[in-house]
Amino acid sequence: MNAVRKSVSEALRDAARQFEKTSDTARLDAELIMAHRLGVSRSQMLLTRMDVACPKGFLDDCNRRMAHEPVAYILGEQEFFGLPFKVGPGVLIPRSDSEVLVETALELTGDAGRVLDLGTGSGALLLAFLANRPRWVGVGADQSMGALEYASQNAQVLGLSERTSWPQLDWREAGLAQVPGPFDLILCNPPYVEAGADLVRDVEDYEPASALFAGSDGLDDYRILIPAVGALMQEGGVAIFEIGATQADAVCALAQEQGFSPEIRNDLANRPRAVVLR
Numbered sequence: 217m218n219a220v221r222k223s224v225s226e227a228l229r230d231a232a233r234q235f236e237k238t239s240d241t242a243r244l245d246a247e248l249i250m251a252h253r254l255g256v257s258r259s260q261m262l263l264t265r266m267d268v269a270c271p272k273g274f275l276d277d278c279n280r281r282m283a284h285e286p287v288a289y290i291l292g293e294q295e296f297f298g299l300p301f302k303v304g305p306g307v308l309i310p311r312s313d314s315e316v317l318v319e320t321a322l323e324l325t326g327d328a329g330r331v332l333d334l335g336t337g338s339g340a341l342l343l344a345f346l347a348n349r350p351r352w353v354g355v356g357a358d359q360s361m362g363a364l365e366y367a368s369q370n371a372q373v374l375g376l377s378e379r380t381s382w383p384q385l386d387w388r389e390a391g392l393a394q395v396p397g398p399f400d401l402i403l404c405n406p407p408y409v410e411a412g413a414d415l416v417r418d419v420e421d422y423e424p425a426s427a428l429f430a431g432s433d434g435l436d437d438y439r440i441l442i443p444a445v446g447a448l449m450q451e452g453g454v455a456i457f458e459i460g461a462t463q464a465d466a467v468c469a470l471a472q473e474q475g476f477s478p479e480i481r482n483d484l485a486n487r488p489r490a491v492v493l494r
């Protein structure tokens with residue numbers, strides 16, 4: 217069979233059937249990959265392109281997906297908080313679970329200020345916040361230069377370059393002493409997965425381990441950061457940490473030891489996802 221001569225609709229049906237072996241969202245994956253290959257939106261494709269010839273690279277993309285590569289890496293893009301973010305190997309794919317951090321930040325902060333995003337990755341948390349707060353400026357720090365390249369590119373695409381800077385920082389090595397505070401808001405989605413945890417292959421085989429794993433209980437980075445953020449917070453400031461769904465008690469205990477009164481916020485699936493420190 218010559219795959220190149222299939223129609224889009226036939227190729228989608230075949231790809232979706234294949235993907236069912238490796239994905240819970242088989243048909244959606246196929247449609248997103250196809251629309252990207254065609255250079256149109258998914259709805260445009262479904263309305264106007266179903267009978268055209270399947271584009272050439274589609275099969276290569278399907279093979280990547282069959283090998284568990286995340287759709288976001290195949291597309292080179294992931295939406296977060298309604299905004300497009302460029303992503304690729306070496307940078308964590310923004311999750312919708314993390315949107316609660318941005319919502320909470322928008323709810324708890326005023327009209328103007330300075331924000332720090334620790335472990336910014338693609339820049340998703342920082343840029344989503346700044347896109348909704350035109351009078352704020354921000355700093356996105358990460359240990360990975362590759363991630364910082366994605367972040368600064370994303371800032372450019374979103375028209376936020378002039379309000380952002382992207383310093384390299386390895387807090388496991390250097391702590392936070394060199395970071396020039398104070399900040400009215402600190403956002404942080406640190407690595408928090410326990411070493412050796414059983415992750416799905418899409419994540420385990422493709423996403424950067426340095427953005428995921430944090431020691432035997434997943435708490436290593438909180439132990440470094442929670443005692444250090446106080447010195448960087450402006451009077452009346454707020455810090456918001458993402459946590460794993462089972463880590464609320466442990467992270468709140470670390471925060472209480474530092475004199476904070478932590479509050480928990482839940483994600484879209486109603487699991488504990490953010491700890492707010494004030």
Ligand code: GLN
Nearest residue numbers: 405406407408409427428
């Ligand atoms: N939420 C991510 C996952 O479950 C983990 C992100 C992180 O460690 N910060 O894959």
